[in-house]
Amino acid sequence: MQPNQPFLADIQELRRRAREHIERGAVTDSYQSDVENVVKLLNAALATEIVCVLRYKRHQFTARGLSADSVAQEFAEHAAEEQSHADRIAERITQLGGEPDFNPEGLATRSHSEYVAGKNLTDMIKEDLVAERVAIESYSEMIRYFANNDPTSRRLMEDVLAKEKEHAEDMLTLLDKVGKQGL
Numbered sequence: 001m002q003p004n005q006p007f008l009a010d011i012q013e014l015r016r017r018a019r020e021h022i023e024r025g026a027v028t029d030s031y032q033s034d035v036e037n038v039v040k041l042l043n044a045a046l047a048t049e050i051v052c053v054l055r056y057k058r059h060q061f062t063a064r065g066l067s068a069d070s071v072a073q074e075f076a077e078h079a080a081e082e083q084s085h086a087d088r089i090a091e092r093i094t095q096l097g098g099e100p101d102f103n104p105e106g107l108a109t110r111s112h113s114e115y116v117a118g119k120n121l122t123d124m125i126k127e128d129l130v131a132e133r134v135a136i137e138s139y140s141e142m143i144r145y146f147a148n149n150d151p152t153s154r155r156l157m158e159d160v161l162a163k164e165k166e167h168a169e170d171m172l173t174l175l176d177k178v179g180k181q182g183l
């Protein structure tokens with residue numbers, strides 16, 4: 001591990017694992033964590049959320065096929081929820097005295113999840129499922145890192161993680177439905 005990367009996790013490896021297993025301002029003296037590193041991690045989560053918003057939006061407007069309407073609706077809901085995660089994470093970064101990074105330059109590299117347009121409905125849903133699984137792995141690692149040293153960031157990411165788990169379930173259900181209808 002490199003000294004300035006005490007956390008994670010080879011992103012490539014994390015992405016590979018997710019693909020492979022598709023089926024299934026308030027810093028006080030008592031603050032125990034390394035603020036700089038926490039801000040760095042939260043910025044990675046922020047980039048991940050923004051990329052997820054963009055991907056779900058792209059899928060919302062390009063969904064075609066018999067169940068396109070209901071699936072597009074689901075994509076739209078997820079996009080809105082990822083946006084609210086991005087907002088909450090940015091707020092936490094600011095609380096810690098850090099700078100939330102919204103720079104589009106390098107966004108895809110900072111993000112742990114990927115932006116894939118997807119060729120058809122099944123493809124899109126699969127890509128979303130993979131992205132959710134990447135987020136779940138990456139946020140779980142962050143939560144373990146925050147542990148008791150930054151309980152506020154930990155609780156925030158636990159909340160977000162719970163939602164990502166729901167999202168993954170939703171995508172798995174959709175994949176099954178779309179698969180059965182042969183769309």
Ligand SMILES: [Fe+2]
Pocket residue numbers: 049052081082085160163164
């Ligand atoms: Fe999210």
Ligand SMILES: [Fe+2]
Pocket residue numbers: 052078082132135163164167
């Ligand atoms: Fe999600």
